[in-house]
Amino acid sequence: MSSATTSAAPADIARTAAISSRTLKAVSGDDRNAALTAIHEALKRSKDVILAANQQDMEAAQKLVDAGKMRQSLAKRLFLSQSKWESMLEGILDVRDLEDPVGKITLARKIDDGLDLYRVTSPIGVLLVIFEARPEVIANIASLALKSGNTVILKGGKESANSFAAIAQVVSDALATTNIPSGAVQLVQTREDINALLDQDQYIDLVVPRGSNELVRFIKDHTKIPVLGHADGLCAIYVHEDADEEKAKRVIVDAKTDYPAACNAVETLLVHQSAATTLLPKIAAALLQAGVSLRCDSLSKAALQSSSLDSEMKAMLQDAVPEDYDTEFLELTLAIKVVNGLDDAVLHIGEHSSGHTDCILTENKEVAEAFMTRVDSAGVYWNASTRFADGFRYGFGTEVGISTNKIHARGPVGLEGLMIYKYQLRGNGQVAGDYGSGKKPFLHETIENPQI
Amino acid sequence: MSSATTSAAPADIARTAAISSRTLKAVSGDDRNAALTAIHEALKRSKDVILAANQQDMEAAQKLVDAGKMRQSLAKRLFLSQSKWESMLEGILDVRDLEDPVGKITLARKIDDGLDLYRVTSPIGVLLVIFEARPEVIANIASLALKSGNTVILKGGKESANSFAAIAQVVSDALATTNIPSGAVQLVQTREDINALLDQDQYIDLVVPRGSNELVRFIKDHTKIPVLGHADGLCAIYVHEDADEEKAKRVIVDAKTDYPAACNAVETLLVHQSAATTLLPKIAAALLQAGVSLRCDSLSKAALQSSSLDSEMKAMLQDAVPEDYDTEFLELTLAIKVVNGLDDAVLHIGEHSSGHTDCILTENKEVAEAFMTRVDSAGVYWNASTRFADGFRYGFGTEVGISTNKIHARGPVGLEGLMIYKYQLRGNGQVAGDYGSGKKPFLHETIENPQI
Numbered sequence: 021m022s023s024a025t026t027s028a029a030p031a032d033i034a035r036t037a038a039i040s041s042r043t044l045k046a047v048s049g050d051d052r053n054a055a056l057t058a059i060h061e062a063l064k065r066s067k068d069v070i071l072a073a074n075q076q077d078m079e080a081a082q083k084l085v086d087a088g089k090m091r092q093s094l095a096k097r098l099f100l101s102q103s104k105w106e107s108m109l110e111g112i113l114d115v116r117d118l119e120d121p122v123g124k125i126t127l128a129r130k131i132d133d134g135l136d137l138y139r140v141t142s143p144i145g146v147l148l149v150i151f152e153a154r155p156e157v158i159a160n161i162a163s164l165a166l167k168s169g170n171t172v173i174l175k176g177g178k179e180s181a182n183s184f185a186a187i188a189q190v191v192s193d194a195l196a197t198t199n200i201p202s203g204a205v206q207l208v209q210t211r212e213d214i215n216a217l218l219d220q221d222q223y224i225d226l227v228v229p230r231g232s233n234e235l236v237r238f239i240k241d242h243t244k245i246p247v248l249g250h251a252d253g254l255c256a257i258y259v260h261e262d263a264d265e266e267k268a269k270r271v272i273v274d275a276k277t278d279y280p281a282a283c284n285a286v287e288t289l290l291v292h293q294s295a296a297t298t299l300l301p302k303i304a305a306a307l308l309q310a311g312v313s314l315r316c317d318s319l320s321k322a323a324l325q326s327s328s329l330d331s332e333m334k335a336m337l338q339d340a341v342p343e344d345y346d347t348e349f350l351e352l353t354l355a356i357k358v359v360n361g362l363d364d365a366v367l368h369i370g371e372h373s374s375g376h377t378d379c380i381l382t383e384n385k386e387v388a389e390a391f392m393t394r395v396d397s398a399g400v401y402w403n404a405s406t407r408f409a410d411g412f413r414y415g416f417g418t419e420v421g422i423s424t425n426k427i428h429a430r431g432p433v434g435l436e437g438l439m440i441y442k443y444q445l446r447g448n449g450q451v452a453g454d455y456g457s458g459k460k461p462f463l464h465e466t467i468e469n470p471q472i
Numbered sequence: 473m474s475s476a477t478t479s480a481a482p483a484d485i486a487r488t489a490a491i492s493s494r495t496l497k498a499v500s501g502d503d504r505n506a507a508l509t510a511i512h513e514a515l516k517r518s519k520d521v522i523l524a525a526n527q528q529d530m531e532a533a534q535k536l537v538d539a540g541k542m543r544q545s546l547a548k549r550l551f552l553s554q555s556k557w558e559s560m561l562e563g564i565l566d567v568r569d570l571e572d573p574v575g576k577i578t579l580a581r582k583i584d585d586g587l588d589l590y591r592v593t594s595p596i597g598v599l600l601v602i603f604e605a606r607p608e609v610i611a612n613i614a615s616l617a618l619k620s621g622n623t624v625i626l627k628g629g630k631e632s633a634n635s636f637a638a639i640a641q642v643v644s645d646a647l648a649t650t651n652i653p654s655g656a657v658q659l660v661q662t663r664e665d666i667n668a669l670l671d672q673d674q675y676i677d678l679v680v681p682r683g684s685n686e687l688v689r690f691i692k693d694h695t696k697i698p699v700l701g702h703a704d705g706l707c708a709i710y711v712h713e714d715a716d717e718e719k720a721k722r723v724i725v726d727a728k729t730d731y732p733a734a735c736n737a738v739e740t741l742l743v744h745q746s747a748a749t750t751l752l753p754k755i756a757a758a759l760l761q762a763g764v765s766l767r768c769d770s771l772s773k774a775a776l777q778s779s780s781l782d783s784e785m786k787a788m789l790q791d792a793v794p795e796d797y798d799t800e801f802l803e804l805t806l807a808i809k810v811v812n813g814l815d816d817a818v819l820h821i822g823e824h825s826s827g828h829t830d831c832i833l834t835e836n837k838e839v840a841e842a843f844m845t846r847v848d849s850a851g852v853y854w855n856a857s858t859r860f861a862d863g864f865r866y867g868f869g870t871e872v873g874i875s876t877n878k879i880h881a882r883g884p885v886g887l888e889g890l891m892i893y894k895y896q897l898r899g900n901g902q903v904a905g906d907y908g909s910g911k912k913p914f915l916h917e918t919i920e921n922p923q924i
Contacts, residue, residue, distance in 0.1 A: 038822070039819075041823070041848070042819075042822050042846050042847075042848060043846075045726060045845055045848065046842065046846050048844050078504075083525075085505060092506075110905055129866070129867055131865065131866070131867070134862075135856060137867075139631075142848070144878050144879060145848060145878055146661070215708040226878070226879060244692075246698065246877075246878075246879050265802040266900065267900070267901030267902065270901055270903050271901055271902075271903055273903075274903030274904055274905050275903075275904075278903070278904050278905045294811065314563045342551075366494060367491075368496075370490070370491070370494050388898075390498065392865055392894075392896050393494075393497055393498050394494050394497055394498050395494075395499065396493070396494060396594070396597060396894070397894065398894060398895060399894065399895045399896075399897065400894055400895070400896050400897075401896070401898075401899070402896070402897070402898045402899060402901075403898070403899045403900055403901050403902075404704050404897045404898070404899030404900075404901070404902045405902065405903045405904045405905075407903070407904030407905075408583070408587075408897055408899075408902070408904055409897075413583065413904070413907070413914065414581070414583070414895070415583065415589075415914065415916035416583055426597055426677040426678070426698075426877040427596060427677070427678060427698050427879070427880040428892075430892055430893060430894065430895075431894070431895045436759060440878055440879060440880075440882055441882060442848070442849065442850060442851065442852055442882065442883070442909040443850060443851045443852070443861075443866070443882075443883045443884075444844050444852050444853075444854070445850075445852075445853040445854070445856045445860055445861075446840075446853075446854045446855070446856070446857075447853065447855045447856030447860075448719070448855055449716065449718065449719030449722055449723055449855050449856070450723075450732050450855075450856045450857065450860070451722050451723055451725075451726030451727075451730070451856075452726055452727075452857045452858070452859030452860055452865070453726050453730045453857075453859075455865070460680070462753060462865065462867065463523055465869035470903060472841075
């Protein structure tokens with residue numbers, strides 16, 4: 021294990037992060053950017069060492085895969101390929117070149133003469149980022165944290181132990197040459213139970229899990245610290261009676277097959293009863309041709325069986341069980357259900373959706389607006405693939421993750437999700453007892469072009 | 473108990489709120505405002521009935537006070553005085569006349585031709601508001617919830633049972649004449665353990681406790697639902713070496729004595745060592761004259777004992793114990809401590825403050841800026857009383873409460889704190905597989921003057 025990773029007690033790690041946070045808040049944007057440049061250059065110089073460490077992790081993982089103790093997909097995520105390496109390095113500079121999110125004035129109000137209220141963006145404080153396999157996340161998250169003025173505790177998984185230690189050493193050495201306080205990025209890789217860190221709600225302000233549904237669910241169940249992320253991505257597409265056939269086929273096949281393991285892939289197809297015998301057979305044929313298994317409720321199955329779908333395809337139809345409508349398949353399987361119409365679709369989504377991204381296919385603007393108003397998910401789409409739900413595709417440059425929370429930040433979360441605000445009141449000795457009924461009134465005037 | 477309060481099982485109450493939430497999202501701003509008008513008029517008409525019910529609660533409370541089973545201050549909060557009644561009614565109309573917070577576009581971006589992304593403000597969903605004595609909170613919170621398009625479960629305390637039932641009946645009858653779904657405001661007053669409601673994290677999105685520190689702490693410890701509010705309000709004022717004597721005396725006395733039971737009253741006074749023998753004796757004299765008990769650390773006590781403070785006052789000085797610096801006294805008691813300077817003050821506040829509101833008294837702008845940057849509290853004040861930390865004083869018109877959370881909303885929280893956003897993507901059949909490296913590029917252009 022590298023000396024850059026700490027084996028201090030979780031409470032000490034968390035307290036150090038909280039103390040460093042107060043120092044980091046006073047570090048200028050230029051100094052935070054300089055730190056990102058330093059990390060970028062140091063990583064570039066250390067490519068060989070890091071890739072050699074990654075090779076060790078890959079070999080250990082392959083042994084576990086061969087022994088049936090690790091999924092091949094997990095082993096794949098460990099691999100720092102040439103393209104991952106390059107986009108990791110590029111990502112650091114992309115984040116550096118974003119506008120400084122710290123210290124923006126979002127409200128300025130004259131409470132009285134010489135008594136001015138400002139709401140100013142500020143870092144949340146201390147982040148705990150827990151991840152499993154992908155080692156490049158370290159550089160990505162450390163950049164986002166420093167850019168936003170937050171201190172971060174990075175807790176890596178054992179699968180990427182060597183890669184993690186190597187990158188940690190380089191990041192740590194690079195930061196030592198900058199004006200960033202030494203406790204701003206702590207890289208933790210102890211055998212200690214993850215619970216011990218999740219207990220530090222006194223010092224840690226936000227947990228960001230980057231890994232499997234199981235990891236996210238475990239974390240949500242074991243901490244009082246707010247968690248930013250999503251466990252499930254159970255996305256639905258509703259095909260209204262007037263949906264366009266070509267758009268429907270393209271969007272649904274893309275949403276299911278473009279990357280089936282992604283959280284924004286579609287898992288449930290809801291079909292208006294009037295479209296069950298008209299549109300559904302054509303959509304089903306396109307899906308079956310793309311290798312998708314279809315799990316049908318009785319109405320959709322009956323409609324397909326009595327359609328002109330060829331008999332070979334009809335034989336491939338499966339019966340859905342109730343759990344299918346609550347399952348994130350993450351593979352080429354789709355649950356299909358016939359609904360009475362918009363109300364029924366909205367009801368089904370409300371009961372079964374994970375609040376990630378849900379879509380309607382219709383040519384009727386009024387129906388689309390009603391769907392987008394009534395469905396309460398982070399993303400509500402009209403005639404577009406659910407696969408667009410992604411920070412890069414939204415133009416956020418980079419993302420912390422995708423949130424299905426109902427407060428703070430939803431959907432793809434960029435730097436903004438790592439910020440909060442504080443109220444600054446700048447006075448001249450004013451006291452509250454001088455104001456109120458029968459005394460001085462408040463002015464409450466907006467300050468134009470505020471400058472602190 | 474009135475028929476307007478429900479005794480349904482907590483899971484059914486919560487599920488009803490969630491289902492109604494999806495209907496309420498589609499109710500227009502005009503219809504939501506009309507509901508507030510209807511509540512206002514119905515309450516006005518029912519004044520006698522409600523005040524008679526309140527009288528019953530007051531009599532029951534007085535018996536408990538006489539028997540030593542209830543604090544007089546709690547009994548006082550139960551009372552619907554003429555001025556409380558009027559400001560309750562006025563508050564409903566004030567909220568009604570605020571700008572509609574639902575459906576504002578906060579981001580509009582062209583992802584590609586015919587593929588437009590909008591971020592639109594939307595209600596959080598289902599609120600659970602738990603309160604103790606003050607019955608007027610029902611009208612206040614129901615107004616805020618309806619205005620922001622959130623459904624709300626109001627859980628009252630047993631102290632205000634009769635007032636609660638009477639107001640609930642009126643609100644319920646009034647809403648039945650409007651376009652608001654019947655499950656939008658549910659008034660719960662069962663003997664059922666509060667825990668059963670706090671377990672409904674599947675349906676409830678935010679808990680707002682309105683009551684004592686003990687209530688808030690209990691709720692935070694017993695739910696996975698996010699809680700908006702604060703348990704402690706442990707505010708500090710730091711007197712820098714160059715603080716102005718008159719301002720210091722006025723601000724500190726106001727912050728301590730204007731309303732000692734408030735969360736924004738000062739509890740700890742930190743004094744620069746150079747000011748201990750110069751400013752502190754004058755501040756201490758003003759505080760003692762105002763009837764404040766002073767709990768001093770050894771340095772401040774020594775400084776005061778050797779000062780020109782009169783001997784009677786010197787005899788009144790108390791010794792502080794370590795816990796005093798973590799205590800929200802909520803009465804005329806103040807803990808005093810000498811610090812080495814700004815760094816030491818920031819460190820003390822970081823370790824002991826509840827993150828509510830902290831203040832510096834100084835004539836040096838640079839020192840003030842450093843304090844306001846480095847202290848991470850919802851409110852950071854320069855030369856102004858901590859008592860200004862309040863939604864009305866900030867000009868927010870009304871407040872849900874004051875939050876010491878580090879995410880979502882901090883400080884006095886108005887309607888904005890009950891809102892989140894969703895992303896709407898409006899397309900024309902676009903699929904993600906058409907974009908990316910070697911394929912179509914994203915445009916990511918800002919849409920000027922967006923209109924949906």
